[in-house]
Amino acid sequence: MPLYAFRCPEGTEFDRTYPMSEVPASVDCPACGATARRRMSAPRLSVAGSAAYRLIDSTTATAHEPQVVTSLPGAGPRGGAGARVTRNPLHQKLPRP
Template sequence: MPSYSFQCSEGCRFDAMFTMSEVPETAECRACGGVARRAITAPHLSAAGTSAFQLVDHAARSAHEPAVVDRLPGSGSRAPQRVTRNPLHAKLPRA
């Protein structure tokens, strides 16, 4: 929901949130109770350098441009899988 700035004749400024279809030209001033007109301000733009934005961008890009694998990953980096001989473990669900 967008935030709009208002300023009254006394010079008080405040922000209020309205839907784009319901934003009024005037609002009641929160400080003095007078009539405040909507002020023209610069839009609040997204901080595209944040890590959350980069994560969303990477996920969207990988859906259309998946990474190409040209070889198997190295097997030396994993710990060997332990094997159990307990017959009760055979009844456990496998992941």
């Protein structure tokens, strides 16, 4: 859907997405509630492919509907992640949790 730009008499500018057949000439400003008129702007066309759109949609969805974590990342079926062992002597100087 196309993105349309609006501006209220107070100077607040914001964008809204509407289907081309249903775009209004004016909407209420989210900041002050005044009637904001649609302003002329350059078309916002995208050259992104379908994979990019899927990524954008999934990122937007996770911002509002995060997944529930049931175990620690890398945890095995028994629930323990196991301690990683390093042989680097410099790592021995690091603080332990």
